[in-house]
Amino acid sequence: MAVKLKVDKLSYKYNELTKILKGVSFAIEQGEFIALIGPNGSGKSTLLKNINSILKPDQGKVYLDELDLQKLAKKEMAKRLAVVPQNTTINFDFTVEEIVLMGRAPYLSRFKGESSQDYQIVREAMELTNTTQFADRRINQLSGGERQRVILARALAQQPEVLLLDEPTSNLDINYQLEMMELLRKLNREQELTILIVIHDLNLASQYCDKLLLLNQGQIYGFGTPEEIITAENIEEVYGSKVIIRRNYPSNRPYVTLVDNCYLPNQQLDHKVHLICGGGSGRKLMENLVEMGYQVSCGVVNKQDSDWEVAKSYGVEIISEAPFRSISKEQHQANLAKIKGVDTVVLADIPFGPGNLLNLEAALWAIKEGKEVIIIDQVGIEDKDYTAGKGSSLFRKLLDEDPLVVKEKYEVLEMLNQKIKM
Ligand code: ADP
Ligand code: MG
Numbered sequence: 001m002a003v004k005l006k007v008d009k010l011s012y013k014y015n016e017l018t019k020i021l022k023g024v025s026f027a028i029e030q031g032e033f034i035a036l037i038g039p040n041g042s043g044k045s046t047l048l049k050n051i052n053s054i055l056k057p058d059q060g061k062v063y064l065d066e067l068d069l070q071k072l073a074k075k076e077m078a079k080r081l082a083v084v085p086q087n088t089t090i091n092f093d094f095t096v097e098e099i100v101l102m103g104r105a106p107y108l109s110r111f112k113g114e115s116s117q118d119y120q121i122v123r124e125a126m127e128l129t130n131t132t133q134f135a136d137r138r139i140n141q142l143s144g145g146e147r148q149r150v151i152l153a154r155a156l157a158q159q160p161e162v163l164l165l166d167e168p169t170s171n172l173d174i175n176y177q178l179e180m181m182e183l184l185r186k187l188n189r190e191q192e193l194t195i196l197i198v199i200h201d202l203n204l205a206s207q208y209c210d211k212l213l214l215l216n217q218g219q220i221y222g223f224g225t226p227e228e229i230i231t232a233e234n235i236e237e238v239y240g241s242k243v244i245i246r247r248n249y250p251s252n253r254p255y256v257t258l259v260d261n262c263y264l265p266n267q268q269l270d271h272k273v274h275l276i277c278g279g280g281s282g283r284k285l286m287e288n289l290v291e292m293g294y295q296v297s298c299g300v301v302n303k304q305d306s307d308w309e310v311a312k313s314y315g316v317e318i319i320s321e322a323p324f325r326s327i328s329k330e331q332h333q334a335n336l337a338k339i340k341g342v343d344t345v346v347l348a349d350i351p352f353g354p355g356n357l358l359n360l361e362a363a364l365w366a367i368k369e370g371k372e373v374i375i376i377d378q379v380g381i382e383d384k385d386y387t388a389g390k391g392s393s394l395f396r397k398l399l400d401e402d403p404l405v406v407k408e409k410y411e412v413l414e415m416l417n418q419k420i421k422m
Contacts, residue, residue: 001029001030001031001032002029002030002065003027003028003029003030003065004028004029004030004031004032004064004065004161004162004194005027005028005051005062005063005064005162005194005196006026006027006028006062006063007024007025007026007027007047007051007060007061007062007063008025008060008061008062008063009023009024009025009059009060009061010023010024010025010047010050010057010059010060010061010062011023011024011057011058011059011060012043012046012047012050012055012057012058013058014046019218020043020046020218021043021046021047021050021057021218021219022217022218022219023059023060023219024043024047024060024215024218024219024220025060025220026213026220026223028162028194028196029194030161030192030194031188031192031193031194032194032195032210032211033184033185033188033194033195033197033208033209033210034195034196034197034209034210034211034212034213035197035198035199035204035205035208035209035211035212035213036048036196036197036198036199036213036215037198037199037200037202037205037212037213037214037215037229038214038215038216038221038238039216039238039239042215042216042217042218043215043217043218044166044198044215045086045166045198047215048083048164048166048196048198050062051069051081051164051196052069052077052081052083052164053069053070053072053074053077056070057070064077064080064081064161064162067080069081075105075106076106078105078106078158078160079106079107079158079159079160080160080161080162081160081161081162081163081164082103082154082155082156082158082160082162082163082164083155083163083164083165083166084148084151084152084155084163084164084165084166084168085151085166086166086167086168086170086198090139090140093138093139093140094138094139095135095136095137095138095139096126096131096134096135096136096137096138096139096142096150097122097126097135097136099139099150099151099154100122100125100126100131100150100153100154100157101114101118101119101122101157102154102157103122103125103153103154103155103156103157103158104118104121104122104157104158106158121157121159122153122157124156125153125154125156125157126153128153128156128183128187129149129150129152129153129156129183130149131146131149131150131153134146134150144172145172145173145176148168148172148180149180152165152168152180152183156187160193161193161194162193162194162195162196163184163187163193163194163195163196164195164196164197165184165195165196165197165198166198167198167199167200168180168197169181169199169200169201169204170200177201177204178204181204181207181208184197184208185208196213197209202230202235202256203248203255203256205226206226206230206248206253206254206255206256207226207248207251207253207255209226210225211223211224211225211226211229212224212225212226212229212230214229214234214238216237216238221234221237221238222234226253226254227253227254230245230254230256231245231254232244232245235256241258242258242259243256243257243258243259244256244257244259244290244291245257246313246314246315247312247313247314247315248313249309249312249313255313259291268293268295269292269293269294269295269420270295271294271295271343271344271416271419271420272294272295272296272297272341272342272343272344273289273294273295273296273297273342273343273344273345273346273416274296274297274298274299274338274339274342274344274345274346275289275296275297275298275346275348276298276299276300276335276345276346276347276348276350276359276362276363277298277301277307277346277348277350278300278301278302278305278307278348278350278356278359279305279306279307279350279351280305280306280307281307281348281349281350282298282301282307282310282346282348283306283307283310284409285346285348285376285409285412285413286298286307286310286311286314286316287310287314288409288413289413289416290314290316292413292417294416296314296316296317297316297317297318297319297338297342298311298316298317298318298319299318299319299320299331299334299335299338300319300320300321300327300331300332300334300335300356300358300359300362301318301319301320301321302320302321302322302323302324302325303320303321303322303323304323305323308320317338319331319334319335319338324355325355326354326355326356327355327356327357327358327359332358332361332362335358335359335362336362336365336366339362339365339366339369339371340369342371343371343372344371344372344373344374344416345363345366345367345371345372345373345374346373346374346375346376346412347359347360347363347373347374347375347376347398347403348376349376349377349378349379349384350384351379351384351385351386352384352385352386352387352391352395353386353387354386354387357387357390357391357394360391360394360395360398361394363375363398363403364394364397364398364401367398367401367403368401372404373398373401373403373404374403374404374405374406374412374415375398375399375403375404375405375406376406376407376408376409376412377405377406377407378407378408381395381396
């Protein structure tokens with residue numbers, strides 16, 4: 001792949017006292033979709049403005065293909081590189097179509113007006129950004145999100161090879177943010193548009209972009225795939241926040257969750273907990289256990305079940321059965337084998353039918369093996385037994401073994417935490 005945009009040892013200061021960019025170097029290949037991330041004030045907007053020559057670097061260079069952007073005439077640059085700035089203030093009361101048409105300015109000669117081809121390109125840009133219906137409206141009559149799409153349409157009308165965007169999704173609601181990212185991904189894939197986007201939301205960046213460029217105090221802290229950049233160490237170091245990194249299902253991209261300091265484990269606890277759950281009965285507890293640092297596994301859970309999805313997203317080991325299938329002997333055995341190696345088994349408040357009765361057997365087996373078993377029993381077995389009595393009789397056998405029984409999930413956490421302290 002050819003390098004499309006290259007920033008070489010770029011430094012910038014607004015005044016003598018404040019050096020903002022300190023020797024920034026990186027290269028973006030043609031067709032890459034890159035997120036520029038970093039805390040407020042780290043220099044992201046300043047970097048973008050240096051790339052598109054709104055600001056002049058004190059040192060260093062920016063190349064597009066082999067062209068030195070500082071030496072390129074504005075018009076020539078605008079044919080290759082377009083910008084969607086953070087705050088666009090348009091003073092004049094232009095119509096939407098007039099604004100998108102401005103994107104054609106770099107292609108117009110002094111003596112000729114817009115050709116039918118220019119209008120065609122404008123129409124396409126408006127269709128792509130879903131702004132056609134506003135063509136005759138005044139830009140000031142549009143909502144923030146709609147206006148942002150018009151500015152994007154104008155940028156696309158420039159038919160650039162590289163598109164720079166500065167937080168185009170901030171202040172927009174979540175649906176619109178996703179729509180914008182989907183559109184950018186589509187442009188990136190279908191038209192091989194090279195994109196560098198400043199984005200506040202680390203999870204959007206992780207989800208949509210090929211690589212992340214992490215800026216910290218005017219220097220590049222890291223440049224790599226979402227997996228390489230979105231790590232708890234990096235985020236803690238650069239943003240100063242404690243986070244948990246999960247895998248987003250099904251994309252498998254890292255997903256950042258901020259955590260309350262008091263819940264964050266300094267290290268993995270040396271205590272293994274196996275959750276017998278299903279149908280969402282284990283969901284909340286599983287999240288809490290993982291966030292507290294316990295080594296969690298679960299089973300037997302049907303694939304695609306909501307407990308299965310949570311377990312997937314946390315990277316929790318799952319003994320699973322095919323969707324909607326009864327637990328097979330094999331998976332039951334695998335469950336028992338797993339249980340053998342853990343410290344505590346928790347039986348969640350699951351309804352029992354013929355398909356998952358073996359999970360109750362597993363709990364009974366565990367307690368007979370001498371495992372510590374905690375049962376969450378809020379509902380009462382009669383109200384969750386759909387097996388014409390088989391489940392109830394098994395459950396009573398289980399109670400005869402004198403397990404720990406609690407009514408609420410938080411009591412499980414309290415019990416476990418008590419043990420950890422001892
Ligand atoms: P980011 O976009 O990452 O939030 P900026 O590039 O906007 O960061 O700002 C980086 C630093 O430069 C900040 O400390 C900011 O206060 C400072 N800064 C931004 N614009 C100016 C300016 N016009 N004059 C002086 N300092 C500025
Ligand atoms: Mg900024």
